[in-house]
Amino acid sequence: MSTTGHRTHEAGETTVDTDVIVVGAGPTGLLLAGDLAAAGLDVTLVERRPAGRSNLTRAFGVHARTLELLDTRGLADALEATGTKLTRMRLFGRLSLDLGRLPSRFDHLLITPQYEVERLLEQRAADAGVTFRHETALNGLRQDADGVTAELTGPGGTPLTLRARHLVGTDGHRSTVRTALGLPFPGSSVIRSIVLADVRLTDEPAGSLTVNGTGDSFTFIAPFGDGWYRVMGWDRTRQVPDSEPVDLEEVRALARRALGTDHGMHDARWISRFHSDERQVPAYRVGRVFLAGDAAHVHSPAGGQGMNTGLQDAANLSWKLIAVHRGEAPDPEALLDSYHSERHPVGAMVLRSSGALVRLAMAHTPATRALRAVATTVLGAVRPASAKAIGMISGLGISYAPAPGAGRTSGRRAPDVPLREGRLHELLRAGEFVLIAPDGAAPALPPLAPTTAARVVRATWKDPARRTTALVRPDGYVLWSSR
Structure with a gap:
């Protein structure tokens, strides 16, 4: 399927043909590029930064649903070895959310720096054959009926043209791909002048994520x-x-004000100041170009959902692009359109939920403090309410609209059920659809399946009492079930 080739123009500019161009080598772009290359597509990953990673990172939490997606790529266990598992989230001083109730093998929040996620995903992408072009900037792009042409500047100012069937912008909140498409990024700043630091503590707090605020300040x-x-x-x-410069004493003062102690902060290895916006692009797809991660949506850091949402964008888009490039999608345009229809509402939900959390933390008027007290009481006392909140934050509660006639579980996350051939997540590591059937059954693929019978991984329920049949998408959601 690869269209790879090189052409040299008289002016010295080189055109490289590839299947898919991914712009931006953060976690979202790395996962997407690795998925595509593992399926046999020729992928070029363009990144402005030089090769090598930095530990200057804002993202630090990996939620349960993201860990499940990494598990289906054989990376979750290695990532878990790099961080610490939190089974409770303490919010607003008195509300404690029990993550141990999550219906997943990953019943926790993993605290680990973003660079650890990138390290694993980068190695996977390199092993799969992704072509990396570092120190390369996108200057513009144009589309036609057959593909996308990207005009780039490489190391030393060398001009380069890349030609591909599709292009995906995963290049962050200042996305040059989004700008080249002429898309707006409506929204506003939700919170300004946030200070961030990685420090050591003399007096270590309890081993859970701690968040508290006074209305005029907050710290976690x-x-x-x-x-x-x-x-x-x-x-x-x-x-x-x-x-504006920020030093450790400013961070200490904020902690004392919100938490009553600075826990003896010392030896800061990184301190910065930033602001947080709430923005979402109106279209995740424009022709042959797609946006994912922070290029498509940005929101407050509350809940730690930013990197997670981007990785889940990538997992949703990758298998759809693969099916189209293989020529296996019954309706290619509808399948590619479903990336927007499924992921745009999720991005909007994350904007709402993270915005609500940060506004409650910032509550300073009597009315907003009363609202926070009510929300805290409800979430702490009403189990369905807390379960729904945890499900949304963790990503486990996210589902998509069912396909017509595809069964009542269509669009839902498929649990990591035990099968005779192994766990479902282990079988999904092939990057293909998994068809689960009762013992002795050999069901045909439903007509809507964007794959072929030769590629499907067939499995049998470990529980002989289960008589249903289910077709699970490569991203771990049910495409079709018999009832």
Whole structure:
């Protein structure tokens, strides 16, 4: 299926043909590129930064649904060895959410730096054959009926043209792909002058994520598990530009104000100041170009859902592009359109939920404090309410609209059920659909399946009492079930 080739123009500019161009080598782009290359597509990953990773990272939490997706790629266990598992989230001083109730093998929040996620995904992408082009910037793009042409500048200012059937922008909140498409990024800043630090503590808090606020300030602390802690804080009375210097004493003062103690913070290895926006692009697909991750949506850091949502975008899009490039999708355009129809509502939901959390943390008027008290009481006392909140934050509660006539479980996350051939997540590591049937049954693929019978992984329920049949998508959601 690969269209790979090279052409040299008279002016010295080189055109490289590939199947898919991915712009942006953060977690979203790395997972997507690795998936595509593992399926046999020729993939070029374009990144402005030089090769190598930095530990200057804001993302630090990996939720249960993301860990499940990494498990289906054989990476979850290695990632879990890099961080610490939190089974409870403490919010607003008195609300404690029990993650141990999550219906998953990963009944926790994993605290680990983003660079650990990138390290594993980058190695996987390289092993799969992704072509990396570092120190390369996108200048513009154009589309036609057959593909996308990307105009780039490589190392030393060398001009380069890449030609592909599809292009995906995973290049962050300042996305050059989004700008080249002329798409708006409506929204506003939800919170300014947030300070961030990675520190060591003399007086270590309890081993759970700690969040508290006074209305005029808030602070949270999360352990990485290696002796370092991530601290984030905000002060309503100190709203300054991102460029304003920040030192450890400012971080200590914020912690004392919100938590009553700074826990003896010392030896900061990184301190920065930033602001957080709530924005979402109106279209995740424009012709042959797609947007994913922060290029498509940004929101407050509350709930730690940013990197997770981007990785889940990538998992949703990758198998659809693979099916189209293989020529196996009954309706290619409808399948590619479903990326937007499934993931745009999820991005909107994350904006709402993370925005609600940060606004409750910032509550300072009597009315908003009363609202926070009510929300805290309900979430703490009403089990269905807390389960729904945890499900949304963890990603386990996300589902998609069922396909017509595809069965009542269509669009739902498939649990990691035990099968005679192994766990479902282990079988999904092939990157293909998994067809689960009762013992002795040999069902045909439903007509709507964007794959071929030769590629499907066939499995049998371990429980002989189960008589249903289910076709599970490569991203772990049910495409079709017999009832």
